[in-house]
Each structure stands twice: as structure tokens, then as C-alpha cells.
Amino acid sequence: MSHEVRDVMNITDIKLKDLSSNPAPLGLMGFGMTTVLLNIHNAGFYPMDAMILSMGIFYGGLGQVIAGIMEWKKGNTFGTTAFTSYGLFWLTLVGINLLPKLGDNFAGLxxxxxxxxxxxxxxxxxxxxxxxxxxxATRALQVVFLALTILFFLLAAGNYLGDAAIIKVAGYEGIFTGLAAIYxxxxxVLNESFGKKIIPL
Structure with missing residues (x-):
């Protein structure tokens, strides 16, 4: 076997180490903080306002889409699907709230x-x-997604039935969901920063 052929074969054995950072905390924080703030509203503490909509556009929305694209680069199908989808969820939710207020042409929407x-x-x-x-995955991530599943179904039931009490319960459950994502x-972040388990996941 010639040296050239051996060199080509050796090249195919090279493995690249991914040294890019973990985008999941960015996505989880964008999701978690926005979810807490929206569900404080659902629990009845303050009305829907520009603070919630801005968080929905920029941190919950664009922040999670960016995290999803970063997960795609790392080859993580689950992270790509989750963060990109929930980022777009926040953007669609903002659209649902804002489009009917853009003037008479949109009032029927x-x-x-x-x-x-x-x-x-x-x-x-x-x-x-x-x-x-x-x-x-980790138990912490399981808690986040299970709580979020319950939250969506509670909100769906509350809106379908027109039941403010269910939506208020969903608000408190949503606060828990967002805090679980922040945790x-x-x-x-902290486990990586300290190089050991500071916070159990």
C-alpha cells in the first residue's frame, strides 16, 4: 500500500472534538423566565403588558431560536426541535396578542x-x-417537560371552558414550570463553572 493511500485512510479516522459551549442553559433561561412572567399574569397578579410581550419576542422567542440553532450545530436533534419550536411558540403567542391591535384591517383576526x-x-x-x-435525560429536564405538558393542557381546558379558575390554577403551575426550567x-451553568455537582439535576 502506498504512503498516499495510507495517508488518505488515516485522514478518515480523524475525530473532531466539539469545544463550543452548551446552549441549553440559554434556551432554558429564555423559556423559564418568560414562562414565570406570563404565568404570574395568568395567576391574576397583573394584566398582559409590554413587558411580557417583549420577553416573548426577544428572550423567550429569539433567545430560544438561537439556542436551537446552536443545538443543531452540536448535532442535538432533541435540543434543536425543542428550543426552536418553543422559541417560535413565544413569537406566535405575541403575534396572536398583537395582530388584532394593528388597526382596523386586523381587527377581525x-x-x-x-x-x-x-x-x-x-x-x-x-x-x-x-x-x-x-x-x-436528567430528572430535572423530565420535570420541566412534564410540568409544561400539564400547563398546556390546563390552559387549553381553561380557555375552552371559559373557566377563569382553571386558568388561575394553570398560572401557579406555570410559575412552577418556569422555575423548574431556571433551576x-x-x-x-454552575456545575460546569465549578467542575463538580453543585446543583443536582
């Missing part, structure tokens, strides 16, 4: 309660399937 319930139900179904994907994000 206001979403009915049954339509909004169907929207939330489909996100709950998506999240249920994603929860199954976490069963081989998971900070666990990953």
Missing part, C-alpha cells in the same frame, strides 16, 4: 376561546411527545 384552546392543546400534544424524549439552566 382576534382569536376565539375555542381556537386558542386548540392552539394550546396542540402545543400540549407536542410537549407530551417531547417529554417522552426526556425519559433518558435546570442554573444547574448546568
Amino acid at each position: 382576534a382569536m376565539s376561546k375555542p381556537a386558542f384552546a386548540a392552539y394550546l392543546f396542540m402545543w400540549g400534544l407536542f410537549t407530551l411527545y417531547m417529554f417522552i424524549g426526556t425519559l433518558k 435546570t439552566a442554573m444547574g448546568q
Whole structure:
């Protein structure tokens, strides 16, 4: 065998080590903080306002899409699907709230309660399937996705039935969901920063 052929064969054996950072904490924080703030509203503490919509566009929305693209680069199909999808969820949610307010031409686009319930139900179904994907991941991530599944179904039921009490319960459950995501994000950041398990996941 010639030296040239051996050199080509050796090149195919080279493995590249990925030294890029973990994008999951960015996605989890964007999701977690925005979810907490929205669900404080759902729990009845303050109205829907520009703070929630801005978080939905920039941190919950664009931040998670960026995290999803970074996960794609790392070859993580689950992370790509989850972060990109939930980032786009926040952007669509902002659109649902803002489009009917853009003038008379958009006034007829206001979403009915049954339509909004169907929207939330489909996100709950998506999240249920994603929860199954976490069963081989950390317990903390399982808690986040299970809580989020429950949240979507509670919100879907509350909107379909027009029941403010269910939506209020969903608000408190959503605060827990967001805090669970923040906990998971900070666990990953601090454990990596200290090089040991500071926060159990």
C-alpha cells in the first residue's frame, strides 16, 4: 500500500472534538423566565403588558431560536426541535396578542376561546411527545417537560371552558414550570463553572 493511500485512510479516522459551549442553559433561561412572567399574569397578579410581550419576542422567542440553532450545530436533534419550536411558540403567542391591535384591517383576526384552546392543546400534544424524549435525560429536564405538558393542557381546558379558575390554577403551575426550567439552566451553568455537582439535576 502506498504512503498516499495510507495517508488518505488515516485522514478518515480523524475525530473532531466539539469545544463550543452548551446552549441549553440559554434556551432554558429564555423559556423559564418568560414562562414565570406570563404565568404570574395568568395567576391574576397583573394584566398582559409590554413587558411580557417583549420577553416573548426577544428572550423567550429569539433567545430560544438561537439556542436551537446552536443545538443543531452540536448535532442535538432533541435540543434543536425543542428550543426552536418553543422559541417560535413565544413569537406566535405575541403575534396572536398583537395582530388584532394593528388597526382596523386586523381587527377581525382576534382569536376565539375555542381556537386558542386548540392552539394550546396542540402545543400540549407536542410537549407530551417531547417529554417522552426526556425519559433518558436528567430528572430535572423530565420535570420541566412534564410540568409544561400539564400547563398546556390546563390552559387549553381553561380557555375552552371559559373557566377563569382553571386558568388561575394553570398560572401557579406555570410559575412552577418556569422555575423548574431556571433551576435546570442554573444547574448546568454552575456545575460546569465549578467542575463538580453543585446543583443536582
